[in-house]
Amino acid sequence: MTVTGxxxxxxxxxxxxTAEIKKVALALMASGGPDAITLRAIARxxxxxxxxxxxxxxxxxxxxxxxxxxxxTALADAVDTAWEATPSADPAVRIEAWANAFRTWALIxxxxxxxxxxxxxxxxxxxxxxxxxxxxxxxxxGLTALAAAAWPHARHLYQDSAFDWSDFDPGLxxxxxxxxxxxxxxxxxxxxxxxxHLHGLVSLEVYGHMRTQTTSPExxxxxxxxxxxxxxxxxxxx
Amino acid sequence: MTVTGxxxxxxxxxxxxTAEIKKVALALMASGGPDAITLRAIARxxxxxxxxxxxxxxxxxxxxxxxxxxxxTALADAVDTAWEATPSADPAVRIEAWANAFRTWALIxxxxxxxxxxxxxxxxxxxxxxxxxxxxxxxxxGLTALAAAAWPHARHLYQDSAFDWSDFDPGLxxxxxxxxxxxxxxxxxxxxxxxxHLHGLVSLEVYGHMRTQTTSPExxxxxxxxxxxxxxxxxxxx
DNA sequence: GCGAAAACTATACGCCGTGAAGTTTCTGTA
DNA sequence: TACAGAAACTTCACGGCGTATAGTTTTCGC
Numbered sequence: 425m426t427v428t429g430x431x432x433x434x435x436x437x438x439x440x441x442t443a444e445i446k447k448v449a450l451a452l453m454a455s456g457g458p459d460a461i462t463l464r465a466i467a468r469x470x471x472x473x474x475x476x477x478x479x480x481x482x483x484x485x486x487x488x489x490x491x492x493x494x495x496x497t498a499l500a501d502a503v504d505t506a507w508e509a510t511p512s513a514d515p516a517v518r519i520e521a522w523a524n525a526f527r528t529w530a531l532i533x534x535x536x537x538x539x540x541x542x543x544x545x546x547x548x549x550x551x552x553x554x555x556x557x558x559x560x561x562x563x564x565x566g567l568t569a570l571a572a573a574a575w576p577h578a579r580h581l582y583q584d585s586a587f588d589w590s591d592f593d594p595g596l597x598x599x600x601x602x603x604x605x606x607x608x609x610x611x612x613x614x615x616x617x618x619x620x621h622l623h624g625l626v627s628l629e630v631y632g633h634m635r636t637q638t639t640s641p642e643x644x645x646x647x648x649x650x651x652x653x654x655x656x657x658x659x660x661x662x
Numbered sequence: 663m664t665v666t667g668x669x670x671x672x673x674x675x676x677x678x679x680t681a682e683i684k685k686v687a688l689a690l691m692a693s694g695g696p697d698a699i700t701l702r703a704i705a706r707x708x709x710x711x712x713x714x715x716x717x718x719x720x721x722x723x724x725x726x727x728x729x730x731x732x733x734x735t736a737l738a739d740a741v742d743t744a745w746e747a748t749p750s751a752d753p754a755v756r757i758e759a760w761a762n763a764f765r766t767w768a769l770i771x772x773x774x775x776x777x778x779x780x781x782x783x784x785x786x787x788x789x790x791x792x793x794x795x796x797x798x799x800x801x802x803x804g805l806t807a808l809a810a811a812a813w814p815h816a817r818h819l820y821q822d823s824a825f826d827w828s829d830f831d832p833g834l835x836x837x838x839x840x841x842x843x844x845x846x847x848x849x850x851x852x853x854x855x856x857x858x859h860l861h862g863l864v865s866l867e868v869y870g871h872m873r874t875q876t877t878s879p880e881x882x883x884x885x886x887x888x889x890x891x892x893x894x895x896x897x898x899x900x
Numbered sequence: 901g902c903g904a905a906a907a908c909t910a911t912a913c914g915c916c917g918t919g920a921a922g923t924t925t926c927t928g929t930a
Numbered sequence: 931t932a933c934a935g936a937a938a939c940t941t942c943a944c945g946g947c948g949t950a951t952a953g954t955t956t957t958c959g960c
Contacts, residue, residue, distance in 0.1 A: 541871065592875065613876075616872075616876060637831050643851075
């Protein structure tokens with residue numbers, strides 16, 4: 425046993441190489457978009473042969489799946505952090521922090537956003553289970569926390585919601601219901617719709633479709649937040 | 663001069679070939695997604711050499727640009743038709759018709775939706791001007807018509823909107839302002855935000871991100887429409 | 901009927917993912 | 931400590947991609 429642990433030496437090297445592959449892949453993605461993630465480019469960057477990567481990832485799609493997981497987790501971390509870093513007394517401020525963190529992350533990591541939410545890469549097909557849905561559930565759970573924080577104000581607006589628990593994915597509910605035991609299905613539906621609103625504006629902006637419509641997507645998003653408060657029945661501040 | 667017009671014979675064949683290339687490309691896209699649009703595959707399907715296509719489109723991206731234009735125009739036609747086919751007396755019904763046409767088109771043509779709004783194809787970069795922005799402006803104008811129809815109800819909700827005409831693209835305003843001379847900037851901002859809402863929900867559904875959250879995206883969308891009416895100040899029907 | 905232009909093919913280059921086989925380097929054990 | 935075997939990595943190969951260049955066939959206008 426050395427200081428680093430002789431038993432793990434080979435595994436340590438392996439883990440380092442795996443990490444480097446991912447790091448290089450993310451760098452390529454950041455500079456050239458998801459399509460720039462090619463085994464050959466990664467290998468070139470690392471001074472290896474493309475086929476060497478097959479010792480670490482069985483196929484390029486598996487590498488991409490791993491990256492999606494990492495990036496999605498980073499997004500979930502970013503919004504969770506923003507949420508938790510904001511005082512919980514005023515739900516409006518917290519919600520604004522969450523939403524702004526979401527948009528800001530997307531604008532700083534547009535390629536990551538594309539990787540997660542777009543056609544990730546030429547012929548890529550998302551695997552059924554896997555950890556990416558987990559991160560998606562984390563984001564949705566965060567949104568539900570948002571809805572839960574506002575629910576005292578919002579509930580009277582969604583009395584006639586037709587939603588039932590059976591309308592939602594069990595995996596999502598397994599996270600959401602324990603965390604918010606008193607919340608009705610209508611609140612989860614509300615959370616998903618808020619997701620849709622934010623995702624829509626942000627993805628139009630990230631993909632450049634707003635550029636030919638408005639010069640100030642920022643202003644549009646802030647007005648969206650103001651209305652989000654109305655939608656949640658939260659009275660206007662200041 | 664023959665019956666078909668001898669002068670145009672060569673040009674007619676040319677037009678027919680161009681049309682066939684586009685037709686085959688769209689078929690490939692419908693079955694295999696935007697990435698399946700390959701010059702070689704098109705040529706194979708047509709019994710030609712891949713290079714023959716260069717006589718019709720200078721590059722693959724130009725072909726894709728043309729397709730985007732066509733598909734985007736088809737989408738714009740679909741929503742315009744739905745709008746015009748609905749009696750104008752009741753704005754709620756008209757707006758619902760528009761939004762449902764948008765979603766229905768996307769669900770029937772998911773690959774087309776991806777082509778328009780996603781990373782269209784591996785390394786594709788959208789050209790600056792071109793006719794695709796035109797179709798986008800048509801869609802936005804349709805949305806503005808929607809906002810305009812509801813504006814008598816909605817205006818009091820958006821008194822404090824901070825928008826100015828300079829916040830919008832001149833090309834868009836060139837279409838919108840003549841069509842709706844009395845509409846303020848706030849209404850255009852409202853239209854863009856509605857676009858965001860609908861786009862968000864539909865794109866999450868089309869890209870499969872809703873599948874791991876809810877089993878009834880349809881219900882979610884209908885509730886979205888109900889709230890859209892509230893957002894526009896339109897009183898509940900029935 | 902013929903010259904020119906248009907339509908198309910052949911060949912080639914450099915990308916890509918990936919499979920099969922071979923080579924080097926390390927490691928646990930006899 | 932020597933060595934079998936595993937792990938890491940390279941080499942070579944195949945087929946697919948966009949596209950540039952050069953050559954061939956077909957067609958049209960005069």
